[in-house]
Amino acid sequence: MSELIVVAGGHTDRGRRDNNEDCYDIDPETQIYVVADGMGGLAAGEEASRLAVSMIPGRVMERLLRHDRPDEALRTAIEHVSRYIAEQARLDSDKQRMGTTVVVALVHAGRVFVANMGDSPAYLVRGEKVIRLTLDHTVAEELVRKGALTPVQARRSPLRNRLYKYLGCPDLQDLADIHDFPPRAGDRLILVSDGISTVLSEDTILDMASIPADPDILAHAFVDRALEQGSTDNATCVIVAFDAVDPTSPQG
Numbered sequence: 001m002s003e004l005i006v007v008a009g010g011h012t013d014r015g016r017r018d019n020n021e022d023c024y025d026i027d028p029e030t031q032i033y034v035v036a037d038g039m040g041g042l043a044a045g046e047e048a049s050r051l052a053v054s055m056i057p058g059r060v061m062e063r064l065l066r067h068d069r070p071d072e073a074l075r076t077a078i079e080h081v082s083r084y085i086a087e088q089a090r091l092d093s094d095k096q097r098m099g100t101t102v103v104v105a106l107v108h109a110g111r112v113f114v115a116n117m118g119d120s121p122a123y124l125v126r127g128e129k130v131i132r133l134t135l136d137h138t139v140a141e142e143l144v145r146k147g148a149l150t151p152v153q154a155r156r157s158p159l160r161n162r163l164y165k166y167l168g169c170p171d172l173q174d175l176a177d178i179h180d181f182p183p184r185a186g187d188r189l190i191l192v193s194d195g196i197s198t199v200l201s202e203d204t205i206l207d208m209a210s211i212p213a214d215p216d217i218l219a220h221a222f223v224d225r226a227l228e229q230g231s232t233d234n235a236t237c238v239i240v241a242f243d244a245v246d247p248t249s250p251q252g
Contacts, residue, residue: 004185004242006107008033009216011223012236015195021045021100022193022236025053031107032057033238036100037120037193039166040089044098048085052102052167055081060106070108071178074115078102078167078176082117085168099168102176103134103191105240112183115176118166121197124181125188125209130202133179137165185244188215195233196226215239 008028014020021038023046036052038045059077068076089098101118114122119136135141139159143149154160165174183189188209200208200222208222222237 003245004183005245006031006240006242007215008238008240009214009219010035010236010238011216011219012193012234013223013227015227015235016232017234019043019046020234021049022195022234023049023053024191024236024238025057026238027057030057030061032060033105033189033191033240034102035120035191035193035236035238036102036167037118037195037234037236038098038100039163040095040098044089044095045100047088047095048098048100048168051085051088052081052100055084056102056104060104064108070106070111070113071115071180074104074106074113074178075175078104078115078117082167082169082172086170086172089168089170099163099166101163101166101193104176105189105191107183107240110182111180112189113178113180114189115178117176118163119161119197120191120193122179123190123192123202123205123209125190125206126184127186128206130206130209132202133181135177137163139164183242185242187242188218189240189242190222191238191240192222193234193236195231195235196222196237198233199226199229199231209239215241 036049038049063073101120103116103120116134122133124131140154140157219237
């Protein structure tokens, strides 16, 4: 990867909900970025998403220091936190349904590694294209992939919000999906909760991400647009911008 400047920004809003079960974290030092969307009764969803964003970066760094491959570091960290959340739910009757989605991006050794569990997606905006990097782990989407439902049927299905893979799942069989790519100057990596992805089309995401603005301002704009377009869920967005180093800028 040629030398790039990496800048990130994020924003979250509870929207029309009484509380915000979304959570995010931006760590420019480790270059780990996380969005989580919690679920469960009482405050369990908030607790699960908070645990995800607070624990995953540290566990990833621990595994990297042990010389794990970046993809394995992500998988191992997410698996560890998932088991921890499941154990907390088992021990506390108020948290029996506690769980959270997660989408994580790690910029490391000239590549970007994206991991996810659940239905909080990641998009790569590159030039005039938007590429969805993640799969939703809902029952309806899995049935589409198996040919049992059409995409139109899936959008109307009562199974469209039922997750089969998430952090805290007590009978989890599969680990996190991983996608990696070498970043280019001008790339915009967008991590969102489903409060945004279910209402903003990919064309809208492309148009908005193409606006030359600070990632923090853009993240606020994504959340605001989702709420304006009728999102009834919590809405969270993290944007990671990759830009070329300006050769005329003074070097410190």
